[in-house]
Amino acid sequence: xxxxxxxxxxxxxxxxxxxxxxxxxxxxxxxxxxxxxxxxxxxxxxxxxxxxxxxxxxxxxxxxxxxxxxxxxxxxxxxxxxxxxxxxxxxxxxxxxxxxxxxxxxxxxxxxxxxxxxxxxxxxxxxxxxxxxxxxxxxxxxxxxxxxxxxxxxxxxxxxxxxxxxxxxxxxxxxxxxxxxxxxxxxxxxxxxxxxxxxxxxxxxxxxxxxxxxxxxxxxxxxxxxxxxxxxxxxxxxxxxxxxxxxxxxxxxxxxxxxxxxxxxxxxxxxxxxxxxxxxxxxxxxxxxxxxxxxxxxxxxxxxxxxxxxxxxxxxxxxxxxxxxxxxxxxxxxxxxxxxxxxxxxxxxxxxxxxxxxxxxxxxxxxxxxxxxxxxxxxxxxxxxxxxxxxxxxxxxxxxxxxxxxxxxxxxxxxxxxxxxxxxxxxxxxxxxxxxxxxxxxx
Amino acid sequence: xxxxxxxxxxxxxxxxxxxxxxxxxxxxxxxxxxxxxxxxxxxxxxxxxxxxxxxxxxxxxxxxxxxxxxxxxxxxxxxxxxxxxxxxxxxxxxxxxxxxxxxxxxxxxxxxxxxxxxxxxxxxxxxxxxxxxxxxxxxxxxxxxxxxxxxxxxxxxxxxxxxxxxxxxxxxxxxxxxxxxxxxxxxxxxxxxxxxxxxxxxxxxxxxxxxxxxxxxxxxxxxxxxxxxxxxxxxxxxxxxxxxxxxxxxxxxxxxxxxxxxxxxxxxxxxxxxxxxx
Ligand code: HEM
Numbered sequence: 001x002x003x004x005x006x007x008x009x010x011x012x013x014x015x016x017x018x019x020x021x022x023x024x025x026x027x028x029x030x031x032x033x034x035x036x037x038x039x040x041x042x043x044x045x046x047x048x049x050x051x052x053x054x055x056x057x058x059x060x061x062x063x064x065x066x067x068x069x070x071x072x073x074x075x076x077x078x079x080x081x082x083x084x085x086x087x088x089x090x091x092x093x094x095x096x097x098x099x100x101x102x103x104x105x106x107x108x109x110x111x112x113x114x115x116x117x118x119x120x121x122x123x124x125x126x127x128x129x130x131x132x133x134x135x136x137x138x139x140x141x142x143x144x145x146x147x148x149x150x151x152x153x154x155x156x157x158x159x160x161x162x163x164x165x166x167x168x169x170x171x172x173x174x175x176x177x178x179x180x181x182x183x184x185x186x187x188x189x190x191x192x193x194x195x196x197x198x199x200x201x202x203x204x205x206x207x208x209x210x211x212x213x214x215x216x217x218x219x220x221x222x223x224x225x226x227x228x229x230x231x232x233x234x235x236x237x238x239x240x241x242x243x244x245x246x247x248x249x250x251x252x253x254x255x256x257x258x259x260x261x262x263x264x265x266x267x268x269x270x271x272x273x274x275x276x277x278x279x280x281x282x283x284x285x286x287x288x289x290x291x292x293x294x295x296x297x298x299x300x301x302x303x304x305x306x307x308x309x310x311x312x313x314x315x316x317x318x319x320x321x322x323x324x325x326x327x328x329x330x331x332x333x334x335x336x337x338x339x340x341x342x343x344x345x346x347x348x349x350x351x352x353x354x355x356x357x358x359x360x361x362x363x364x365x366x367x368x369x370x371x372x373x374x375x376x377x378x379x380x381x382x383x384x385x386x387x388x389x390x391x392x393x394x395x396x397x398x399x400x401x402x403x404x405x406x407x408x409x410x411x412x413x414x415x416x417x418x419x420x421x422x423x424x425x426x427x428x429x430x431x432x433x434x435x436x437x438x439x440x441x442x443x
Numbered sequence: 444x445x446x447x448x449x450x451x452x453x454x455x456x457x458x459x460x461x462x463x464x465x466x467x468x469x470x471x472x473x474x475x476x477x478x479x480x481x482x483x484x485x486x487x488x489x490x491x492x493x494x495x496x497x498x499x500x501x502x503x504x505x506x507x508x509x510x511x512x513x514x515x516x517x518x519x520x521x522x523x524x525x526x527x528x529x530x531x532x533x534x535x536x537x538x539x540x541x542x543x544x545x546x547x548x549x550x551x552x553x554x555x556x557x558x559x560x561x562x563x564x565x566x567x568x569x570x571x572x573x574x575x576x577x578x579x580x581x582x583x584x585x586x587x588x589x590x591x592x593x594x595x596x597x598x599x600x601x602x603x604x605x606x607x608x609x610x611x612x613x614x615x616x617x618x619x620x621x622x623x624x625x626x627x628x629x630x631x632x633x634x635x636x637x638x639x640x641x642x643x644x645x646x647x648x649x650x651x652x653x654x655x656x657x658x659x660x661x662x663x664x665x666x667x668x669x670x671x672x673x674x675x676x677x678x679x680x681x682x683x684x685x686x687x688x689x690x691x692x693x694x695x696x697x698x699x700x701x702x703x704x705x706x707x708x709x710x711x712x713x714x715x716x717x718x719x720x721x
Contacts (some may be wrong), residue, residue, distance in 0.1 A: 090694075090698045092698050092699050092701075092702040123716060125715065125716035125719065125720070126713055126716035126717075127712050127713065127716070156695075209709065212702060212705035212706045212708070212709050213668075213702050213703075213705075213706040214702065215702070216698045216701045216702060
């Protein structure tokens with residue numbers, strides 16, 4: 001098996017992990033607006049040869065730009081940069097018209113923020129139109145902003161209820177959860193990812209400032225992943241989480257378009273409303289890690305809990321992160337315990353192929369708890385074409401796993417990520433809005 | 444929606460001559476603003492006079508040991524303060540003494556320097572008694588009278604008045620929408636109403652000036668957002684003209700108010716610039 005060519009038995013996804021980033025660098029020379037940066041060939045749904053969960057290399061430039069237009073939204077199969085913010089909002093929009101205006105405005109802001117451009121100058125007696133955090137010219141900095149809709153948005157609006165994606169639902173409590181109502185659910189989710197956290201913060205503030213009549217912030221969680229400078233041989237590894245393990249090793253190959261169509265993107269044959277094709281389900285979980293306790297746990301036990309070596313990330317019996325465990329030769333769990341995290345999450349049986357998900361998490365650190373412990377954990381974000389077969393099925397298999405002693409899910413929510421926007425004359429969610437008016441038209 | 448209902452009808456017996464008022468205005472106020480500023484000064488004077496009067500009754504109830512009466516008077520007494528907060532806040536020593544909240548103090552309710560409306564609210568609702576409240580009541584009376592006389596002497600800075608509309612919305616957005624303000628009595632909606640009235644008064648007085656300088660569109664949007672707010676608040680009015688407990692506010696209406704407050708804050712934050720004030 002080649003590095004990062006993820007094996008799921010019956011597909012031949014073969015992403016070349018060693019090609020250099022193809023993302024477009026843009027020149028700032030005098031361009032006055034996002035549009036002035038011209039047309040770029042790449043599409044939002046394309047990866048760049050890296051796996052989504054590869055550690056960022058730290059060689060990134062603030063001029064890097066992820067294309068906005070495409071069949072799918074960016075920020076899902078595009079490589080995960082070093083920092084992210086997940087923010088959930090309540091939406092105040094009572095009519096399809098309100099919703100349309102909101103989505104148009106949101107699209108307009110996202111295009112500007114992700115593609116970059118100059119901030120207009122106003123009379124200094126007026127509040128400036130931009131927070132100024134990034135200076136007078138907003139650099140794209142690899143920013144992606146990914147928009148998802150929660151079940152409550154559909155359920156609380158009669159005109160949307162019939163159009164709700166099939167498996168979209170309100171997140172329920174799993175046995176090990178201790179959900180904090182103030183960090184759960186929402187009508188709309190925005191996932192911000194960029195090289196620098198300030199770029200995400202700038203973007204979030206821009207949206208809060210520009211859409212006050214529609215959006216009420218419910219909760220947000222910042223996160224990041226450690227940067228690892230590229231190795232001389234060009235090999236990449238997955239970024240480590242706050243338990244010190246490489247996280248993302250066995251992710252399905254995000255460069256394999258056919259596999260992504262099956263695992264991540266909603267399409268024909270999924271029994272979903274037409275407007276939802278090209279979208280995906282987003283499962284977000286804020287999972288606290290009891291890091292002090294973890295750091296007092298023997299290494300051997302830590303490794304058995306996950307089923308992987310801490311140093312190399314290799315599965316038991318292997319030597320490299322990309323090696324694939326063969327459970328058929330270990331039916332009793334002598335090598336990899338039967339209740340190891342990776343074995344429960346993916347037993348690598350043919351049936352388990354239906355439960356594949358694409359994980360794209362960040363680590364978070366929120367300060368100190370009342371007990372004087374570190375409040376750290378994983379901002380878990382996963383994408384799948386079917387929420388029930390994906391996240392919910394996998395989490396159900398994980399219920400009761402030994403890792404639970406060291407983790408506590410405290411927040412999150414489920415969202416449906418809108419399909420991409422094909423061009424400048426269109427806006428996010430347009431097919432949904434148009435489906436509403438079609439449904440409304442008396443025959 | 445009939446707005447006059449929300450505005451205090453008729454001037455009180457404060458015979459403030461326009462010339463005296465104009466003299467009290469800052470020198471650089473543009474000519475257009477003279478009239479709205481004079482009107483606003485009357486509005487504030489009415490409110491602080493009302494505040495003195497209402498506080499007298501509130502304090503008396505406490506000193507009489509009449510918990511029920513004091514509870515009844517708490518929310519309506521505060522409204523005249525909340526309506527003119529942008530001006531009242533100019534005297535930060537009095538603002539702290541009159542309107543600070545427990546979380547402004549490291550020791551919270553136990554802090555001996557925690558005084559004013561919210562200290563009395565704490566005693567009345569949490570402790571259910573007027574015991575030990577006399578000194579706080581006396582202090583409040585003294586502070587309110589002092590505030591009244593200082594405000595009557597005050598030259599109103601035009602940028603504070605014009606900026607006051609947005610400042611009131613910022614107050615609501617930052618610490619009131621969460622229901623932190625009147626946390627023992629849950630009378631927050633009374634304060635909301637007063638804050639909106641205070642902001643609307645300023646906007647309303649500036650309308651003629653804005654009409655000359657700005658698009659109809661802007662005035663329409665702002666007016667529309669105020670209308671929406673009053674419509675929501677109306678649903679929570681009681682027969683006696685007060686408001687139900689803040690806990691009765693639905694999440695949906697809280698979100699709606701929150702978007703309106705923030706949209707008003709954005710729009711009203713441009714008033715100073717539109718009127719050429721620094
Ligand atoms: C704090 C919580 C978690 C931690 C620290 C954690 C950590 C890890 C680690 C270290 C691996 C092995 C490397 C890899 O393939 O990425 C892994 C694999 C995996 N995890 Fe988690 N994980 C957590 C929560 C979850 C949750 C909530 C789910 C889904 C419900 C999940 C699903 C998976 C899956 C599907 C794999 C790949 C298994 C395979 O195909 O071999 N994890 N996780």
